[in-house]
Amino acid sequence: MNLQVWNNEQLSAYIGTKKLRARERVPGFKILCADTVMGRDHVFQCDPYSQTTSLSHLEMQPDTTLSNGAYDRHLVALDAGQLIGIVAFAWTNALPQSSDQTFWRNYLRFIEVRRTERREGIATTMIDALDELEFIQGKVLQLSGYTKQGKRIVKPKIQASLKAQNYAVISRAHTTEIPKGYGWH
DSSP states (O other): OEEEEEEHHHHHHHHHTTOOOTTOBOTTOSSOBTHHHHTHHHHSOOOOGGGOOSOOGGGOOSOTTSOGGGGOEEEEEEETTEEEEEEEEEEEEEOTTOOOEEEEEEEEEEEEEOGGGTTSSHHHHHHHHHTTOGGGTTSEEEOOOOOHHIIIIIHHHHHHHOOOSSSEEEOTTOOSSOOSSSEEO
8 A cells, every 4th residue: 555645636537537427436435426526616615715815824835826626635545556545635714515714724524445445554544644744734734523433433543643743733613713833723
């Protein structure tokens, strides 16, 4: 297994090889589907990042001229060229299905492992790698909500793994103001 960081274009190309119809799931996955990338603008209804002024140091991207989705990144686990796990992120200043806009951050959308590879440590390996991801360094990472199983298994693992020395971590409930510095907020 190897881990790679993909952008939306790479994820779309991979999903495109599966010849799926709209909303059809990638085989073996419950969440990952043909609309994962294309539907991001419907889920995160926010103004264009390129038109944002007065950004804090935690909101800065190297190139501020791109579309919002161009900043999205995904940590993927591959085995023999096949995607077996994903941690999907969206660069947004709005919560899913909300028009309230606050500050820009990497929103962790979901973590998923292909059904046939579950309970083999793939999610743990991906979570352990999050702390070193270049695209979250110097930024805000917002954790999404958890399923029942996620609260029991994933949440404690994330809390133990993320050091947040070079980035800020906030919960889904944190929607008001941008954190003042790095660490858990």
